[in-house]
Amino acid sequence: MKRLVLAWMAALPACAGVLTVPLGLDAYLPVPETNPLTPAKIALGKKLFFDKALSQDGSMACASCHQPEHAFTDQRQVAMGIGGQAGTRRVPRLANRVYGKSFFWDGRAASLEEQVLQPIANAREMGSSDAEAARRVGITVPEMRDALASFVRTILSGGARYDHYLAGEDGALTAQEKLGLRLFTGKADCSSCHVGPNLTDERFHNTGVGNGDDPGRAAVTGREEDRGAFKTPGLRDVARTPPYMHDGSLATLNDVIDFYNKGGHSNPQLDSEIRPLHLTAEEEAALVAFLEALNGQVRSGD
Amino acid sequence: MAAAAWCTETGVPRVCWSGADVTLLGSPSRDGKWLSFADPVTGALAVRNLADGTSHPIATRPAGSHEFAYFSVFSRDGRNVAYAWFNQQGFYDLRVTSVAGGSAPRVLYRNEDAGFVQPCSWTPDGKQILTLLFRRDNISQIALVPAAGGPPRVLRSLDWVYPKKMDISPDGRWIVYDNFAADGKTDRTIFLLATDGSEERRLVDMPGNYLFPLWMPDGRSIVFAGDHNGPEELWMLPVEDGHAKGPPHRVPGSLGRFLPLGMTNSSELFCGVRTGTPDVFIASITDPRNPVRASVRFVGRNRSPAWSADGSKLAYLSRRGTENFGQDTYTIVVLDLASKEEREVPAQLADIDHVTWSPDGSTLLASGSDGKGRGGVFAVRVLDGKTTPVATEHGAPFRGFEAVWARDGKSVYYLHGETELRQHRIVDGTENVVLHAEGMRGLAINPAGDTLAVGIAGRAIRLTPLTAGVKARLIPFPGLTELAWGKDLYAGAGVGLWAMPLDGGKPLPVPVPSGRQPGVSVSPDGNSIAYGVGYDQSQVVSLELPRR
Numbered sequence: 001m002k003r004l005v006l007a008w009m010a011a012l013p014a015c016a017g018v019l020t021v022p023l024g025l026d027a028y029l030p031v032p033e034t035n036p037l038t039p040a041k042i043a044l045g046k047k048l049f050f051d052k053a054l055s056q057d058g059s060m061a062c063a064s065c066h067q068p069e070h071a072f073t074d075q076r077q078v079a080m081g082i083g084g085q086a087g088t089r090r091v092p093r094l095a096n097r098v099y100g101k102s103f104f105w106d107g108r109a110a111s112l113e114e115q116v117l118q119p120i121a122n123a124r125e126m127g128s129s130d131a132e133a134a135r136r137v138g139i140t141v142p143e144m145r146d147a148l149a150s151f152v153r154t155i156l157s158g159g160a161r162y163d164h165y166l167a168g169e170d171g172a173l174t175a176q177e178k179l180g181l182r183l184f185t186g187k188a189d190c191s192s193c194h195v196g197p198n199l200t201d202e203r204f205h206n207t208g209v210g211n212g213d214d215p216g217r218a219a220v221t222g223r224e225e226d227r228g229a230f231k232t233p234g235l236r237d238v239a240r241t242p243p244y245m246h247d248g249s250l251a252t253l254n255d256v257i258d259f260y261n262k263g264g265h266s267n268p269q270l271d272s273e274i275r276p277l278h279l280t281a282e283e284e285a286a287l288v289a290f291l292e293a294l295n296g297q298v299r300s301g302d
Numbered sequence: 303m304a305a306a307a308w309c310t311e312t313g314v315p316r317v318c319w320s321g322a323d324v325t326l327l328g329s330p331s332r333d334g335k336w337l338s339f340a341d342p343v344t345g346a347l348a349v350r351n352l353a354d355g356t357s358h359p360i361a362t363r364p365a366g367s368h369e370f371a372y373f374s375v376f377s378r379d380g381r382n383v384a385y386a387w388f389n390q391q392g393f394y395d396l397r398v399t400s401v402a403g404g405s406a407p408r409v410l411y412r413n414e415d416a417g418f419v420q421p422c423s424w425t426p427d428g429k430q431i432l433t434l435l436f437r438r439d440n441i442s443q444i445a446l447v448p449a450a451g452g453p454p455r456v457l458r459s460l461d462w463v464y465p466k467k468m469d470i471s472p473d474g475r476w477i478v479y480d481n482f483a484a485d486g487k488t489d490r491t492i493f494l495l496a497t498d499g500s501e502e503r504r505l506v507d508m509p510g511n512y513l514f515p516l517w518m519p520d521g522r523s524i525v526f527a528g529d530h531n532g533p534e535e536l537w538m539l540p541v542e543d544g545h546a547k548g549p550p551h552r553v554p555g556s557l558g559r560f561l562p563l564g565m566t567n568s569s570e571l572f573c574g575v576r577t578g579t580p581d582v583f584i585a586s587i588t589d590p591r592n593p594v595r596a597s598v599r600f601v602g603r604n605r606s607p608a609w610s611a612d613g614s615k616l617a618y619l620s621r622r623g624t625e626n627f628g629q630d631t632y633t634i635v636v637l638d639l640a641s642k643e644e645r646e647v648p649a650q651l652a653d654i655d656h657v658t659w660s661p662d663g664s665t666l667l668a669s670g671s672d673g674k675g676r677g678g679v680f681a682v683r684v685l686d687g688k689t690t691p692v693a694t695e696h697g698a699p700f701r702g703f704e705a706v707w708a709r710d711g712k713s714v715y716y717l718h719g720e721t722e723l724r725q726h727r728i729v730d731g732t733e734n735v736v737l738h739a740e741g742m743r744g745l746a747i748n749p750a751g752d753t754l755a756v757g758i759a760g761r762a763i764r765l766t767p768l769t770a771g772v773k774a775r776l777i778p779f780p781g782l783t784e785l786a787w788g789k790d791l792y793a794g795a796g797v798g799l800w801a802m803p804l805d806g807g808k809p810l811p812v813p814v815p816s817g818r819q820p821g822v823s824v825s826p827d828g829n830s831i832a833y834g835v836g837y838d839q840s841q842v843v844s845l846e847l848p849r850r
Contacts, residue, residue, distance in 0.1 A: 027499025
């Protein structure tokens with residue numbers, strides 16, 4: 001443990017010293033020039049993130065669903081908004097979204113600045129409006145937008161045992177976890193989509209999850225071939241953030257591995273990469289063990 | 303327009319090293335006296351004295367080992383060389399060794415999951431080595447590896463097709479590298495990244511393909527290769543405080559097909575230059591001494607022909623794009639032998655080694671690797687190049703597996719490594735091992751589709767029946783390197799080619815040009831053969847660039 005802590009402290013300064021990037025993540029943070037990270041904006045964004053005044057009835061903050069103690073998601077199958085309204089999709093984890101290329105499960109927001117305002121105005125989520133929320137906290141909409149986006153960019157997860165292994169500490173992973181990693185990038189081919197430091201290709205795939213009611217990416221592009229496609233989620237801290245999939249339909253990591261081992265639910269838009277994997281029980285267990293080695297230290301605002 | 307002025311003062315290229323032993327996997331020392339290189343014969347990392355042409359190894363492999371050196375770069379003071387070393391476990395370490403000798407090489411980074419490394423530049427203080435880490439999950443990373451040991455500092459993660467070159471500015475503040483200009487594009491351009499990760503920007507924004515950037519020793523400009531949608535040329539770009547100062551300028555003169563290797567303190571640019579016009583030829587079996595060039599449209603850049611099952615078409619690989627240390631990018635071209643039309647098939651593959659046709663002529667089986675870092679065999683639709691994996695895996699050779707199609711089109715036979723001949727069923731992806739043997743190389747299927755010919759340890763051909771109850775046969779053939787089966791079976795041994803009678807008779811030599819290259823195909827009617835002739839050669843040249 002001491003080694004992990006030291007490595008964390010030795011992590012890289014980035015963005016002119018505003019933020020410390022943990023082991024395993026890129027030092028370069030793609031922050032837009034129009035909204036540079038500043039300590040003041042990050043502090044304001046953090047305050048807003050936890051402020052229930054942003055919701056229509058004062059009952060919900062961003063943090064009501066994106067709970068820091070649960071790696072910035074919650075434990076429900078689907079999101080729950082004001083008045084107990086149920087959404088249709090699982091609350092996404094927010095760690096490492098600074099590296100994201102599009103946002104929401106269907107990628108309908110092209111930037112965090114675009115993304116952070118939508119839940120505030122969504123009738124089934126916070127039920128307010130951008131203007132009303134900003135008025136309540138005494139700032140302008142752009143100030144609220146930029147501050148929230150800045151804070152979300154500081155939510156980082158790294159320093160997992162997987163990161164230490166990649167950094168050259170051969171003993172950071174057990175033999176079973178190493179087998180899981182071999183399978184992850186080999187027979188199970190998980191890395192066909194879950195790639196890079198954040199374990200996502202930031203693209204959209206129909207992996208045969210759900211019953212076909214949710215159009216997914218097709219609602220954004222209007223293309224039938226995108227029906228049922230959802231953005232590949234990053235896998236940081238995945239072991240402590242059940243349930244899984246965009247609809248929260250799978251309760252455990254074992255369920256997820258088993259689902260993919262069977263080749264997903266057949267449908268016309270099923271991604272060509274999804275096929276039966278012929279994994280043994282031992283191999284499924286090794287994959288789960290490897291995924292547990294992705295648990296890192298989630299931090300925000302600093 | 304000061305840049306134009308210094309460009310006109312550029313010197314004449316000087317050949318520093320030529321001949322069959324030239325390799326382009328090294329870099330010059332900053333004083334211009336030495337060139338590091340990977341010796342392909344001994345596997346050693348060696349340095350060449352550019353004054354007298356002598357060389358000596360500075361890191362060698364143990365006796366009996368298959369380890370070898372790959373990319374290398376001198377430290378700025380010329381005392382050490384950082385290099386990639388293919389280790390006994392089958393992946394690449396990052397190592398450093400002293401040029402003067404006296405101490406064993408040190409391993410700076412070793413991880414199977416980032417199993418390919420390319421050291422590119424040292425920081426001015428000599429404390430860190432700018433290195434590309436190529437991960438098993440198909441991501442490449444720009445990292446600084448401490449020269450004294452310790453975890454790498456990853457600055458930036460990129461796509462699988464990695465930068466060809468990176469360099470650190472003389473003041474240590476900036477890295478220049480090439481990468482794709484945009485998602486989904488194959489043209490590259492030049493980017494700048496702060497060594498502390500604090501900022502990144504694109505430096506070159508004009509049409510064309512730009513790559514292999516290097517800093518000039520004064521830190522006030524960079525040089526790089528680029529084609530501007532035309533011939534490849536050398537370009538210079540003034541840079542100040544991390545920003546481009548004006549547009550890039552061409553350096554007058556032509557180096558041909560070149561790739562920058564490194565820069566000296568006196569502004570002498572070292573480049574690898576490639577020459578040669580390899581091509582595919584078709585010859586009559588009865589008159590093999592008079593081959594005819596197959597391609598009219600893409601002359602001098604072709605290899606690895608494959609005849610379609612009906613004999614109406616010939617597919618071949620055609621080199622595209624800029625130089626890449628001799629590991630060039632190829633596309634598939636299909637030649638209609640009646641109309642002479644040549645059409646490119648845009649396979650979505652990063653590397654292709656050879657192709658074979660499906661029995662119905664609709665699909666090519668391509669051996670190579672894809673943009674997700676998977677090697678193996680892929681099905682490429684001839685109509686539009688749509689590419690789907692057939693039998694692939696991460697970590698497999700990027701040149702893929704040797705493979706042939708079963709005559710019913712329902713399965714594929716392929717060599718997995720050198721020890722397993724497998725059958726892969728297309729419909730459900732299930733596989734079985736047809737044959738276990740050591741050193742298998744060369745695979746062909748007979749016209750009836752009931753027998754496979756497999757090369758065994760470079761010593762014999764094993765005729766492997768695919769129907770029950772038929773015994774396998776072994777035909778001795780020393781030096782075997784390849785097999786092709788049209789109407790008759792042919793065996794290659796290096797440049798030579800022989801017709802192999804199956805009745806026990808002696809192999810009959812086929813007169814082919816002395817420059818024949820591996821990759822032969824026989825027409826289904828048995829009347830013609832197609833093969834590659836000619837090969838690329840390398841030189842190292844230097845060019846004095848005027849200081850600004």
